[in-house]
Amino acid sequence: MFSAEKQTHDHVFLSASHDENAGRTLWVVALTFVMMVAEIAAGYWTGSMALLADGFHMATHAGALSIAAAAYAFARRNAHNGRFSFGTGKVGDLAGFASALILMLVALGIGVESMIRLFAPTAVAFGEATVIAVVGLLVNIVSALMLSGGHSHVHSHDHPHAHSHGGDNNLRSAYVHVLADALTSVLAIAALLAGRYLGWIWLDSAMGIVGALVIAKWSVGLLQQSANVLLDVTDEHVAEEIREVLERSGDVTITDLHVWRVGPDARAAIISVLAKVEVSADAIRARLRVVHEISHLTIEYRVA
Structure with missing residues (x-):
């Protein structure tokens, strides 16, 4: 005897906070883009390679956050598309996996650049760079607060209703990118102050290596979690x-x-x-x- 569900139902498995999270992510994309432009412009104005590097580094995060925003839009637009057998609930995990790969490349780039500068220090406009780094940190704090407010409930249909907290890996990837930016800003501020007042030029590179290792660790965790979902690992x-x-x-x-x-x-x-x-x-x-x-x-x- 075989029994399987026959009733007509949809396969919309987006979280109840999907649209809210999408809105939060778009705001963070806008903030990140504005800060990216400001840092690059200030880098050229002050002649600070540190600011230029951080500006282009932020550009990669703006790209990754744009992927997250696009994933929310795609998932919503195709939520009722019958081509997707189980809906578009995992689109965010695919975006999270892609963002984690970008984050890993960012960590590698920061690490390599920091090692180069450790053995070949470059001149830094400490005062101007510190001001911009502080502004960048404030932007990251605001962005992190916006993203941390996201929470998931469950949308279900005629099946048993779900109420457990799950993981929105798309939102998590955006949050990790913002945290990575905040971390690099904090380390940069500490290094810039030490370089300006203590003459510890080497600390800038050392902090960059520490930041790269922490970001790499975050990206590995995000890769593992999103890959488990994409590969349908048993819960x-x-x-x-x-x-x-x-x-x-x-x-x-x-x-x-x-x-x-x-x-x-x-x-x-x-x-x-x-x-x-x-x-x-x-x-x-x-x-x-x-x-x-x-x-x-x-x-x-x-x-x-």
Whole structure:
């Protein structure tokens, strides 16, 4: 006997805060772009290579943040497009993965440039560079506060409703980029002040190496998390809960189980069960309503 859901339903697995997060990201893109232009202009004006480098570094972040904003727009525009079997809930994870790769390249570039400058120091206009770095830090703090306000709930349909907090890797990638900028600004300010008042020119390069290592660590974590979603890695927490709910009575045995993420807060599950004759497929579905993370459920049912 085979039983699977037949009712008509959509596959919109965007989080309830999708549009809000998209708006936040667009504002941060605008702020980052303005600051990027200001730093590059100030770099040419003051003759400071430090400012120019940071300005072009910020340009890469503006590009990555633009990818995040474009991903939100694409996911919303194609949310009801039947070409996407499980909706567009994972578009943000794809954007997050791409942004993490960019972040990794940024870390590599900062590290290489810092090593070069460690052995061949260049003159820095400390006063002007410090002022611009402080302004950049303030912009990053404002951007981080805007992005940290994003939170996820769940959109579901006629399946068990989900209420768990999930991870919007698109928003997380934007947040990590802003944090990376803030970190480089803090390290730059510390190095510039030390260079101006203590004569520690080498500290600028040393701080750059430290910043590169921290940014690389963040990017690896984001790569791993977004890749797990893109590769449909099993959500073990939800899978374990499903096993507990179905098998604790002893009248149902799970013979095959697939659980994966299809959106920031949505999980899909395909479950094959061997059940005693008195346990119907509808009863099994009713038991699973307590597993709030499931937003799309398919059951293969056989009688023992």
